Amino acid sequence: MSQRKTTIREVASRAGVSLGTASNVFNDKTSVAAESRQRVLDAAEALGYRPNSLAAGLRRQRTRTIGLVVPDVLNIVFNELVEHLENLALSQAYEVIIVTSREDPEREHERVRALLSRRVDGLIIIPTRDWSATEREMRHHRIPVVVLDRVAAKDHFPSVASDNAAATRAGTDYLLGLGHRDLAFVINSTRLWNSAARVDGFLAAMRDAGLQDRARVLLPGMTEEETRAGVLPVLAGPDRPTAIFTGSNVATLGVLRAVQDAGLAIPQDLSLLAFDDFAWLTVLRPFVSAIRQPTEALAGHAWRILTAGFEAPDRAAEHIRLPAPLIARETTAAPPAMKAFSPARRRATEEAGPP
Amino acid sequence: MSQRKTTIREVASRAGVSLGTASNVFNDKTSVAAESRQRVLDAAEALGYRPNSLAAGLRRQRTRTIGLVVPDVLNIVFNELVEHLENLALSQAYEVIIVTSREDPEREHERVRALLSRRVDGLIIIPTRDWSATEREMRHHRIPVVVLDRVAAKDHFPSVASDNAAATRAGTDYLLGLGHRDLAFVINSTRLWNSAARVDGFLAAMRDAGLQDRARVLLPGMTEEETRAGVLPVLAGPDRPTAIFTGSNVATLGVLRAVQDAGLAIPQDLSLLAFDDFAWLTVLRPFVSAIRQPTEALAGHAWRILTAGFEAPDRAAEHIRLPAPLIARETTAAPPAMKAFSPARRRATEEAGPP
DNA sequence: CTGTTAGCGCGTTCAA
DNA sequence: TTGAACGCGCTAACAG
Numbered sequence: 001m002s003q004r005k006t007t008i009r010e011v012a013s014r015a016g017v018s019l020g021t022a023s024n025v026f027n028d029k030t031s032v033a034a035e036s037r038q039r040v041l042d043a044a045e046a047l048g049y050r051p052n053s054l055a056a057g058l059r060r061q062r063t064r065t066i067g068l069v070v071p072d073v074l075n076i077v078f079n080e081l082v083e084h085l086e087n088l089a090l091s092q093a094y095e096v097i098i099v100t101s102r103e104d105p106e107r108e109h110e111r112v113r114a115l116l117s118r119r120v121d122g123l124i125i126i127p128t129r130d131w132s133a134t135e136r137e138m139r140h141h142r143i144p145v146v147v148l149d150r151v152a153a154k155d156h157f158p159s160v161a162s163d164n165a166a167a168t169r170a171g172t173d174y175l176l177g178l179g180h181r182d183l184a185f186v187i188n189s190t191r192l193w194n195s196a197a198r199v200d201g202f203l204a205a206m207r208d209a210g211l212q213d214r215a216r217v218l219l220p221g222m223t224e225e226e227t228r229a230g231v232l233p234v235l236a237g238p239d240r241p242t243a244i245f246t247g248s249n250v251a252t253l254g255v256l257r258a259v260q261d262a263g264l265a266i267p268q269d270l271s272l273l274a275f276d277d278f279a280w281l282t283v284l285r286p287f288v289s290a291i292r293q294p295t296e297a298l299a300g301h302a303w304r305i306l307t308a309g310f311e312a313p314d315r316a317a318e319h320i321r322l323p324a325p326l327i328a329r330e331t332t333a334a335p336p337a338m339k340a341f342s343p344a345r346r347r348a349t350e351e352a353g354p355p
Numbered sequence: 356m357s358q359r360k361t362t363i364r365e366v367a368s369r370a371g372v373s374l375g376t377a378s379n380v381f382n383d384k385t386s387v388a389a390e391s392r393q394r395v396l397d398a399a400e401a402l403g404y405r406p407n408s409l410a411a412g413l414r415r416q417r418t419r420t421i422g423l424v425v426p427d428v429l430n431i432v433f434n435e436l437v438e439h440l441e442n443l444a445l446s447q448a449y450e451v452i453i454v455t456s457r458e459d460p461e462r463e464h465e466r467v468r469a470l471l472s473r474r475v476d477g478l479i480i481i482p483t484r485d486w487s488a489t490e491r492e493m494r495h496h497r498i499p500v501v502v503l504d505r506v507a508a509k510d511h512f513p514s515v516a517s518d519n520a521a522a523t524r525a526g527t528d529y530l531l532g533l534g535h536r537d538l539a540f541v542i543n544s545t546r547l548w549n550s551a552a553r554v555d556g557f558l559a560a561m562r563d564a565g566l567q568d569r570a571r572v573l574l575p576g577m578t579e580e581e582t583r584a585g586v587l588p589v590l591a592g593p594d595r596p597t598a599i600f601t602g603s604n605v606a607t608l609g610v611l612r613a614v615q616d617a618g619l620a621i622p623q624d625l626s627l628l629a630f631d632d633f634a635w636l637t638v639l640r641p642f643v644s645a646i647r648q649p650t651e652a653l654a655g656h657a658w659r660i661l662t663a664g665f666e667a668p669d670r671a672a673e674h675i676r677l678p679a680p681l682i683a684r685e686t687t688a689a690p691p692a693m694k695a696f697s698p699a700r701r702r703a704t705e706e707a708g709p710p
Numbered sequence: 711c712t713g714t715t716a717g718c719g720c721g722t723t724c725a726a
Numbered sequence: 727t728t729g730a731a732c733g734c735g736c737t738a739a740c741a742g
Contacts, residue, residue, distance in 0.1 A: 032712085
């Protein structure tokens, strides 16, 4: 109940050993006599001793802490990554400090500096659209960095992500196979390199099918609401696509709202394929077809590469790309044009056109 | 590009001032000549100086860091709380370190000790079912603590939560007003005090309506899957309730899966009211009626009380309870018994009984 | 196996 | 307004 926290010095003196011996007990380095060890442990327990990791880190020049930079706490994919990374870190007696950039490059930079001030041993970052300032900062400091999820075509740092282009290419092929010809790909931004890769995969598949003219890419904005507002006109318009492929879960949420607003039925009027899968997609109707990112494997590689960087700081940067499988559920079906008369389509057309 | 990070001493020497002056610049305490100040800032910039917060915290005996203990990173309610708390902390130049207990009392205790080792200035905790060990630890250390969300009837520490009993009472009254008489309340555990309060509110409303005999409380377990498995038999059974009130979003998810498995239609066969609201509930059909916790206000109070504790450590513990409004959407309707012949009900009965 | 000592980088005296 | 000295709590190195 002391005001000042108890120090290792007090523990040592109560145990009747020297400070160095007590330290050795807590860091079980060199052998300590079993008897002394027990007395130190008892003293620590009695005093409620909690090692001061600030002092230890200062002295040791290593904190056994890694920083994790995430754009958004409310995005389920990031949270899955966080969860797996935390498991890995704790299993090796590392701590992780999470900071959030809120998709803001300036804030990202500032938060990374805070991490640097805490002297983290390494950094895993899911960057914002423009993290050039942050990246420059990181190059200056000699700690291992791994770029996760939002990777660039050619990162300076090691990178780990899904194979976005292959996934959207496969997803597009799947929609084409269902009979769709008018496809729209909805994504928040192409300034994110992984988003750009998703668009590339979509466009490549459309091109291969000779449908480049029917391929639309919509970039309504970074938020759910912007997505809703931006997509609604095209859903309500006369040349509505028969299938929408969303490039992120933010886009999915926005598109679903726009579909509600437009009064369309999925998949009768419109098919929907989502990038990013999670629990709620499989519990309310219709179950959303989705591409699932292998978050556990992604986290595993990121951690492996980061810790390898602790041992050998100057190895060549590894770049991992993992396949992201498609899970077909209820929102993807043949397009309305291939069916008989469709009341829903007629309704939409009536609403869109003049009386 | 130096191996060792640059220190304030190097900054001072490059700026041609003493260490103490440089320190004053970064902590803008006592007045420093504008000229000296600028030279220090320039030197810091040129050297890529990052203050060492370990050393600062060690010396200052305050880290301007608070710890936040959360049971689960994947729960949206906790994440909303985290987001708001982080906003508040950053706005006052505090940092927050998040740790997760994974609903495990032992892990919670261990994670809190890690926070203590980091010498956090205060702690906000959403506790596990049995956090007595953690609580004992916290009482021994003299830092402000605020219990959030999962509060007890009478906490030793200040506490902030929704008024759970009032919310479920109002929710139950709403279902009764719709004509329901057979209600089941599904929740993960009553060892959580706030969960117990939710059950109390439900039972009180049923008792006041003279329906205590028709009130069922189901406790299928802590996970979504346990909930599904535990609820399915009662949904498939002959005396299925006409409405289900879920006490947490984990329970909601599990019940929705069980409803799928049982082949029931909501709200035709069964009404559903959920505790905890979030984006996906309003985007896939049917839109789920829910009780929304005021997460921003909860976070605001928690932060206010915590920071008040920094100034006046020995004030009486405040206990805040905030109203959580009900948002009626599509999953709550009159019970099937009040309508004409209901095929869905008949089907369920047939499936349940012998041929 | 144990005790002693010297910093880790910084903020805070206090004297000049 | 500035500079020098001290110590926050701990670990590492070395002597015993």
